[in-house]
Amino acid sequence: MTRVAVIGAGPSGLAALRSFQSAAKKKAKIPEIVCFEKQDDWGGLWNYTWRTGLDEHGEPVHGSMYRYLWSNGPKECLEFADYSFEEHFGKPIASYPPRAVLWDYIKGRVEKAKVRKWVRFSTPVRMVEWDKKKKLFNVTVHDRRKDRMYTEQFDNVIVASGHFSTPNVPFFEGINSFNGRVMHAHDFRDALEFKDKDVLIVGRSYSAEDIGSQCWKYGARSVTATYRTKPMGFKWPARFEERPLLQKLVGKTAHFKDGSIKEIDAIILCTGYQHHFPFMAEDLRLKTTNRLWPLDLYMGTIWEENPRLSYLGMQDQFYTFNMFDAQAWYVRDVILGRIKLPKLDAMKKNSRAWRKREEKLENAEQMIWFQGDYVKELIAATDYPSFDVEAVNRTFMEWEHDKMADIMGYRNKGYRSLMTGTMSPKHHTKWVEAMDDSMEAYMKND
Amino acid sequence: MTRVAVIGAGPSGLAALRSFQSAAKKKAKIPEIVCFEKQDDWGGLWNYTWRTGLDEHGEPVHGSMYRYLWSNGPKECLEFADYSFEEHFGKPIASYPPRAVLWDYIKGRVEKAKVRKWVRFSTPVRMVEWDKKKKLFNVTVHDRRKDRMYTEQFDNVIVASGHFSTPNVPFFEGINSFNGRVMHAHDFRDALEFKDKDVLIVGRSYSAEDIGSQCWKYGARSVTATYRTKPMGFKWPARFEERPLLQKLVGKTAHFKDGSIKEIDAIILCTGYQHHFPFMAEDLRLKTTNRLWPLDLYMGTIWEENPRLSYLGMQDQFYTFNMFDAQAWYVRDVILGRIKLPKLDAMKKNSRAWRKREEKLENAEQMIWFQGDYVKELIAATDYPSFDVEAVNRTFMEWEHDKMADIMGYRNKGYRSLMTGTMSPKHHTKWVEAMDDSMEAYMKND
Numbered sequence: 001m002t003r004v005a006v007i008g009a010g011p012s013g014l015a016a017l018r019s020f021q022s023a024a025k026k027k028a029k030i031p032e033i034v035c036f037e038k039q040d041d042w043g044g045l046w047n048y049t050w051r052t053g054l055d056e057h058g059e060p061v062h063g064s065m066y067r068y069l070w071s072n073g074p075k076e077c078l079e080f081a082d083y084s085f086e087e088h089f090g091k092p093i094a095s096y097p098p099r100a101v102l103w104d105y106i107k108g109r110v111e112k113a114k115v116r117k118w119v120r121f122s123t124p125v126r127m128v129e130w131d132k133k134k135k136l137f138n139v140t141v142h143d144r145r146k147d148r149m150y151t152e153q154f155d156n157v158i159v160a161s162g163h164f165s166t167p168n169v170p171f172f173e174g175i176n177s178f179n180g181r182v183m184h185a186h187d188f189r190d191a192l193e194f195k196d197k198d199v200l201i202v203g204r205s206y207s208a209e210d211i212g213s214q215c216w217k218y219g220a221r222s223v224t225a226t227y228r229t230k231p232m233g234f235k236w237p238a239r240f241e242e243r244p245l246l247q248k249l250v251g252k253t254a255h256f257k258d259g260s261i262k263e264i265d266a267i268i269l270c271t272g273y274q275h276h277f278p279f280m281a282e283d284l285r286l287k288t289t290n291r292l293w294p295l296d297l298y299m300g301t302i303w304e305e306n307p308r309l310s311y312l313g314m315q316d317q318f319y320t321f322n323m324f325d326a327q328a329w330y331v332r333d334v335i336l337g338r339i340k341l342p343k344l345d346a347m348k349k350n351s352r353a354w355r356k357r358e359e360k361l362e363n364a365e366q367m368i369w370f371q372g373d374y375v376k377e378l379i380a381a382t383d384y385p386s387f388d389v390e391a392v393n394r395t396f397m398e399w400e401h402d403k404m405a406d407i408m409g410y411r412n413k414g415y416r417s418l419m420t421g422t423m424s425p426k427h428h429t430k431w432v433e434a435m436d437d438s439m440e441a442y443m444k445n446d
Numbered sequence: 447m448t449r450v451a452v453i454g455a456g457p458s459g460l461a462a463l464r465s466f467q468s469a470a471k472k473k474a475k476i477p478e479i480v481c482f483e484k485q486d487d488w489g490g491l492w493n494y495t496w497r498t499g500l501d502e503h504g505e506p507v508h509g510s511m512y513r514y515l516w517s518n519g520p521k522e523c524l525e526f527a528d529y530s531f532e533e534h535f536g537k538p539i540a541s542y543p544p545r546a547v548l549w550d551y552i553k554g555r556v557e558k559a560k561v562r563k564w565v566r567f568s569t570p571v572r573m574v575e576w577d578k579k580k581k582l583f584n585v586t587v588h589d590r591r592k593d594r595m596y597t598e599q600f601d602n603v604i605v606a607s608g609h610f611s612t613p614n615v616p617f618f619e620g621i622n623s624f625n626g627r628v629m630h631a632h633d634f635r636d637a638l639e640f641k642d643k644d645v646l647i648v649g650r651s652y653s654a655e656d657i658g659s660q661c662w663k664y665g666a667r668s669v670t671a672t673y674r675t676k677p678m679g680f681k682w683p684a685r686f687e688e689r690p691l692l693q694k695l696v697g698k699t700a701h702f703k704d705g706s707i708k709e710i711d712a713i714i715l716c717t718g719y720q721h722h723f724p725f726m727a728e729d730l731r732l733k734t735t736n737r738l739w740p741l742d743l744y745m746g747t748i749w750e751e752n753p754r755l756s757y758l759g760m761q762d763q764f765y766t767f768n769m770f771d772a773q774a775w776y777v778r779d780v781i782l783g784r785i786k787l788p789k790l791d792a793m794k795k796n797s798r799a800w801r802k803r804e805e806k807l808e809n810a811e812q813m814i815w816f817q818g819d820y821v822k823e824l825i826a827a828t829d830y831p832s833f834d835v836e837a838v839n840r841t842f843m844e845w846e847h848d849k850m851a852d853i854m855g856y857r858n859k860g861y862r863s864l865m866t867g868t869m870s871p872k873h874h875t876k877w878v879e880a881m882d883d884s885m886e887a888y889m890k891n892d
Contacts, residue, residue: 050622051615053499053507053633058612058722060500067623126724127573127586140573142724149728166504169497176496177513179638181627187499192625276504278572278588282595 002031004335005139005154007128007279009037009119010044010062011106011321012312013160015328017115019384022082023332026383031155031335033115036141038062038124042110044162046103052187057144059124062165064186064207064273068218068437070098072210076395076415076424078321081385083109084419089443094427096411098437106321128157129281130306137308156335159277160312160324163290166276169269172202174249181266185211188268191218198263200254201225202246203270204232211268213408216240217432224254224262234407275314284309290316292367293358298347300354300374301327302334307341310334318368318396319375322387326378333382368396391418408432448477450781451585451600453574453725455483455565456490456508457552457767458606458758461774463561465830468528469778472829477601477781479561482587484508484570488556490608492549498633503590505570508611510632510653510719514664514883516544518656522841522861522870524767527831529555530865535889540873542857544883552767574603575727576752583754602781605723606758606770609736612722615715618648620695627712631657634714637664644709646700647671648692649716650678657714659854662686663878670700670708680853721760730755736762738813739804744793746800746820747773748780753787756780764814764842765821768833772824779828814842837864854878 006016013035024030038059041047048065055061071078074095079085086092088108093101110116122144129138136153143150167184175182185207191214199220201212204227212223216239223240225232231242244257254264275294277285284303288294294314296304303309310331313324333339341347354374361367372393379386395415402410411431414424427434428444452462459481470476484505487493494511501507517524520541525531532538534554539547556562566587572595573586586597613630621628631653637660645666647658650673658669662685669686671678677688690703700710721740723731730749734740740760742750749755756777759770779785787793800820807813818839825832841861848856857877860870873880874890 050624050628052628053630054613054615056615056617058506058720058724060504060506124724147733149731167500169500169502171502176494178496179636181639182496182498182635184499189628190625193627274504278504278570285595287593 002156002335003152003154004031004033004156004158005128005137005152006033006035006118006158006160007125008044008159008161009035009039009042009121010046010160010162012162012324012328013037013044013158014042014106014110014115015321015324016158016160016312016331017118018082018110018113019325019328019332021113021115022329023336028336033118034152034154035119036123036125036139037119037121040122042116042119042121043103043106045164046099046106048099048103050189052189057122057124059144060165061186062162064164064167064188065099066188066211066214067190068098068214068435069210070411070431070434070437071096071102072206073318073320074395074399074413074415074424075102076417077319077392077399079417079419080109080325081322081379081387081419082325083112084417086417086420086422092417092422092425093443095414095424096427096431098439098442100437100439101442104439125161125279127279127281128284130284130309135308155308157284157309158312158328158331159280159286159310161277163275163314164273166274167269168272168274170202170271172246172249175267178249178267179252180264183266183268185268185270186273191215191220194266195219196221197265198222199224200246200262200264200267201270202267203227203272204230205270205272207270207272208232209234209407211270212240215268217408218435224264226254226256234404237408286311286314288314291358292316292361292371293351293355295351295355298341298351299327299330299378301331302341302347304344304347304351307334315371318364318371319392322392323371323375323378326375326382326384329382329384330378339381364400365397368393368400388418448602448781449598449600450477450479450602450604451574451583451598452479452481452564452604452606453571454490454605454607455481455485455488455567456492456606456608458608458770458774459483459490459604460488460552460556460561461767461770462604462606462758462777463564464528464556464559465771465774465778467559467561468775469782474782479564480598480600481565482569482571482585483565483567486568488562488565488567489549489552491610492545492552494545494549496635498635503568503570505590506611507632508608510610510613510634511545512634512657512660513636514544514660514881515656516857516877516880516883517542517548518652519764519766520841520845520859520861520870521548522863523765523838523845525863525865526555526771527768527825527833527865528771529558530863532863532866532868538863538868538871539889541860541870542873542877544885544888546883546885547888550885571607571725573725573727574605574730576730576755581754601754603730603755604758604774604777605726605732605756607723609721609760610719612720613715614718614720616648616717618692618695621713624695624713625698626710629712629714631714631716632719637661637666640712641665642667643711644668645670646692646708646710646713647716648713649673649718650676651716651718653716653718654678655680655853657716658686661714663854664881670710672700672702680850683854732757732760734760737804738762738807738816739797739801741797741801744787744797745773745776745824747777748787748793750790750793750797753780761817764810764817765838768838769817769821769824772821772828772830775828775830776824785827810846811843814839814846834864
C-alpha cells in the first residue's frame with residue numbers, strides 16, 4: 001500500500017489529512033497516511049504553550065503564540081471553504097477571534113473528519129532521506145514518549161512544519177552586555193510581564209505591530225518601535241512611538257540612528273523567522289527567505305527535483321488556512337494521480353514566471369491579488385469547494401484600510417463571510433478593553 | 447587512514463584533541479581527528495553567548511553560562527595536570543576565577559597545542575549511524591556557514607557534547623497562566639534583569655544556589671528558593687529564604703507546601719538538565735539521568751555495545767576538567783590500541799560493580815572519594831601526568847565546609863595547587879563586592 005508521511009499537524013498538516021479524508025469519503029482509494037507531530041496535541045502554532053526555548057523533551061519549542069492574541073486579520077479571509085465558522089459555532093461570530101476560538105475552529109473540522117488516529121504525537125522527525133534504489137523515503141523519527149527512534153519507509157512526504165518557529169535573531173552592538181531583558185518575539189508569552197516597563201520593539205512587520213500593541217494595551221510604560229527601512233506609520237496612541245534603527249546599547253540605554261537615546265528595560269526582537277528544516281536531507285531541503293514565491297516548488301508546493309516530496313504553506317502569507325487547503329488538495333491529487341505534472345523544465349519555467357511577477361509587486365494590494373490569483377489557480381485544479389477569491393481579496397483591502405485608519409480599533413470591525421454570505425456581528429467589547437482572551441468570554445454575548 | 451570524529455569542542459572535546467596531539471608530540475602515529483562544533487568558537491559552556499533559546503542558525507543554544515559567573519569550586523580541583531594555571535597566567539592567581547579567566551585558561555592549552563585546525567566550527571551534528579557492513583560510522587553534519595549538510599565516514603566517534611545544555615522543565619499548576627516571567631536556568635543571562643524583583647528559584651542544586659546568590663548580589667528585592675526534598679540549608683543573608691515546594695501559581699502569587707504564599711515577579715527553574723543526544727542513532731544513544739555512574743559505558747566512557755564509540759564527561763561531576771582529561775587519554779589509548787578492552791560481559795560486570803558502589807553513596811564526601819577513585823583508575827592506565835588525587839579530594843572537602851560556613855563568602859578563600867604546590871593568593875576584592883567579572887578586573891592586582 002502506498003504510504004504518505006505528513007510532517008506536522010498544524011493548519012497545513014491538518015489540511016493534508018482532511019484532503020485525503022475528504023477523498024476517501026467520496027469513495028476514492030487513499031494511501032495510508034501517517035502524520036508526525038512534535039507537540040502532544042494538534043493545531044501547530046494555535047496550540048499555545050507557556051514553554052519557551054526547548055520543550056519538556058528538549059526539542060525546540062514550535063509555538064510563537066502568546067497569550068491575549070486576537071487574529072490580526074478578519075476570520076472571513078481565512079475561513080475554510082468546506083467548514084464555515086457558522087457550521088462550527090452554530091451561530092455567526094465576530095470577525096477577529098482570539099486564539100482559543102481559532103484553535104477550536106481548526107480542531108472542529110478534523111475532529112469531524114475523524115483523522116486523529118493518523119497522527120503520532122510527541123514525535124519529532126529527525127531525518128528524511130530519499131533512497132534512490134528503492135525509490136522510497138526513509139523517515140527517521142523520535143517517539144519522545146517511549147524515547148525511541150525508528151525509521152519507516154514512505155512513498156510520499158508532505159512537509160507541513162511551518163515557518164514561524166525558528167527565530168531570526170540579529171546582533172546589535174552592546175546587546176551582549178545589555179542589562180535588561182533580550183528576547184525574540186518567538187519567546188513572547190504574556191504582555192503583563194511588561195507592565196510599567198519601557199519596551200523596545202525591533203522590527204516593523206506583523207509581530208512588531210501586534211506585540212507592540214499588546215504591550216501597550218496591557219500597560220507598558222512606553223513602547224518604542226525601531227525600524228530599518230521605514231516606520232510602520234500607524235497613528236499610534238500616547239506611550240507608543242517609532243524611531244529609526246537601533247545602533248547600539250550601552251548598559252540599558254538604546255541609541256538610535258537619529259542620535260536620540262532612550263532608557264529601556266526590555267528588547268523584543270520582532271525580526272522575523274527562518275525557514276528551517278534540519279531534518280530534511282540536503283537534496284530535499286527547501287532553502288528560501290520568507291516571500292510570496294519561493295523557488296523550487298512547482299505550484300508553490302511540489303518539490304520540482306523530486307515530486308514525491310511537497311511542502312505546504314511555505315509562502316509569506318496573506319492567505320492562510322484556505323490557501324493551505326488549496327495546496328493540500330492539489331498535492332493530494334498529484335499523489336492520487338489525478339493531476340499529471342509537467343516535465344521538470346516546464347515546472348521550472350512556470351515557477352520562474354510566477355517569481356518574475358512576484359518581483360514586480362509594489363504594495364500590499366498587489367501582493368494580495370497575486371496570492372489570490374495563486375489560490376484561484378490551485379482551487380481550479382481540484383474538487384476543493386470553490387469560493388469568491390476576489391471578494392476575499394477585497395476584504396483584505398478593507399482590512400488594510402481599517403488598520404491604517406485605526407491600529408488599536410480595527411479589530412472592532414466586522415465583515416461578511418464569503419462562504420455563507422452572513423455578515424459578522426459586532427463584538428460585545430472593544431479590543432482595547434477586552435483583557436480576557438478566553439473562548440467563554442468571547443462567545444458569551446454574540 | 448583511521449579517522450576519529452569528536453563531537454563538541456568544549457572542555458571534554460578539547461581534552462580529546464589535546465590527548466591525541468600529546469601522543470603525536472611523543473612521536474606516536476595518530477588518526478585523522480575531525481572535531482565538529484556547533485558554536486563559532488571553542489570552549490563549550492565557557493564560550494558565553496547572550497543568545498537564549500535558538501541561536502543565529504536556529505540551533506538550540508548550547509550555553510547555560512551567565513554573566514558574572516565565578517567558579518563555584520576551587521580552580522585547584524579542576525586544574526589540568528599537563529598545563530597549570532601558573533603556566534598559563536605566568537603567576538599564581540586566586541582560587542575562584544570568573545568565567546572569562548577560566549575560558550582563557552582552557553583556550554591557552556589548546557592554542558599551545560595548535561589543534562584549532564582540527565575543528566570545524568558552526569557545524570552541528572545531525573546524525574551518527576553505524577554501518578554494520580562497512581564497520582564505519584556515518585556522521586551527517588550541517589555546515590551552517592555554507593548551509594550545507596554532508597556525510598563523512600569515521601572509524602571512531604567520541605561524543606563530547608556535554609549534558610548541561612538541554613533543560614529539564616517541570617510543570618507546576620498555574621505556570622501556564624503566570625503573569626510574570628518564567629524561565630529555566632539555561633536561559634539565565636544577566637542578574638541585573640532581576641534587580642528590585644521578587645525572584646522565585648525552584649531547585650536546590652548548584653544552579654539554584656548560584657543563580658539565587660547572583661540575583662541577591664545584584665540587587666533582587668527578595669530571593670525565595672523552593673525545594674522538593676530538603677532545603678539547601680546554607681546560612682542565607684537577609685532577603686534570601688527557602689520554602690518547601692511550590693504547589694501552584696495564581697496570577698503572580700506562589701503557593702507553597704507549608705501553606706504560605708508570596709507575590710513574585712519571576713520564576714527561575716533551576717531544575718536540572720537532560721542528557722540529550724538527538725543526533726545519535728537509537729543503538730548508539732546514551733540514555734541516563736545525571737548521576738555519578740551512568741550505565742552502558744565501560745570505565746565511564748567506552749560504549750560497551752560498540753567500543754568504537756565513546757562518551758566523555760557524561761557523569762554528574764565533582765571532578766571536571768582533569769576528569770575529562772583522564773577519560774580522553776583513556777579513550778585515546780583504546781583507539782590507539784594501547785589499551786585492550788575486556789570482552790563485553792567483563793565490561794558489563796565491571797560497570798555493574800561501580801554502579802553498585804555508587805548506589806550506596808550517602809553524602810558528598812563519599813561521592814567525592816568515589817569519583818576520585820574513578821579518576822585515579824583512569825590516570826593509572828595512561829601517560830596522563832599523575833597528580834595527588836586524594837589531595838584534590840581533600841580540597842573538595844575543605845570547599846564543601848567553607849561553603850557551608852559562609853555561602854556568600856566561601857569564594858574569598860584560597861587553596862594550594864596540587865600540580866605546582868603553590869598556595870593561591872587572596873583575591874583583591876570580596877566576591878559580594880566584586881561586580882565586574884572581566885579578566886582585566888580579576889587579574890589587575892594579583
